[in-house]
Amino acid sequence: MQKFLYLCKYKNKLENEFKNDDLEILIATMNRDSLDFLNRIFTFSPYHTFNLLIINQTTEKQLLHSDYPNVKVINVFEKGLSKSRNHALRLATGKIILIADDDVVYPEGFQETILKAYNANSTVPIICFQTLTTEGKPFSRYAKTPFFFGTNNLNKVLSIEVTARLEALRDTNCIYNEWFGLGARFQDAETLFFLRRAIKSGLRVLFYPENIVIHESHSSSDEVTSDRLIYAKMAGFYKRFGVGAYYYLLKYLFFLWRKRYVSLAGLYPKLKTGLKGIQDYKEILKTKEETLHG
Structure with missing residues (x-):
């Protein structure tokens, strides 16, 4: 048995x-x-x-x-x-x-x-x-x-x-x-x-x-200086961290400059791109079609 x-x-x-x-x-x-x-x-x-x-x-x-x-x-x-x-x-x-x-x-x-x-x-x-x-x-x-x-x-x-x-x-x-x-x-x-x-x-x-x-x-994610990636990454940071995304944007820009991926003069256009990503994501949140901190 x-x-x-x-x-x-x-x-x-x-x-x-x-x-x-x-x-x-x-x-x-x-x-x-x-x-x-x-x-x-x-x-x-x-x-x-x-x-x-x-x-x-x-x-x-x-x-x-x-x-x-x-x-x-x-x-x-x-x-x-x-x-x-x-x-x-x-x-x-x-x-x-x-x-x-x-x-x-x-x-x-x-x-x-x-x-x-x-x-x-x-x-x-x-x-x-x-x-x-x-x-x-x-x-x-x-x-x-x-x-x-x-x-x-x-x-x-x-x-x-x-x-x-x-x-x-x-x-x-x-x-x-x-x-x-x-x-x-x-x-x-x-x-x-x-x-x-x-x-x-x-x-x-x-x-x-x-x-x-x-x-x-x-990998496509390796394009660290591309406007496409910076725009998307900052929207993602806002989704995860809310207003903390502005800190991560500045941190990311410092990283690009420190690694010499972008010159000092080239940082401002990248800043504008990152801010645009955050702002566009905030506009989407207003439509109630997306939620924060996902």
């Missing part, structure tokens, strides 16, 4: 473990009319062996189609990365979802790494992993051991490092803020505000020190 009970417990454990079919990869892309781009993403195994959901932001004249049952394509006629992510979250069916872009490469074994992490952390709803550069180096300075994120140490998490249990996201209505992200009004920080929303909704976000994706070492 004791042996039978042990076998039943072991069988139940196996049945509850996540398997390859439980993972769905949500890919955001634009203006595609062929699936050939997927061959560059999945280099070690045919792309149609994975469960993919592709959101193609395009026009009615340039549509993307799939003949594979596990490669689902949704053509949408609006712009904005966060909108694309939200479409994917609404339409996804996998138990675990992986956020993806169309310019990454997945190494062999990435799927097993993700599933292993979830099976070892059965109560964790969101797990963030590591990225390797195309030169084989860590994309960022990652911790050596797992830890749980707080709302104030999420800044360096890349969207392509994020995985989640879909049910947990839906139970807490955890979606992307469509005011932020590439193609939106403020073109930065969509992942930051997504994960902050998750934590404030009671979802734990775990860092797991394993590589799951390869990306070029440059």
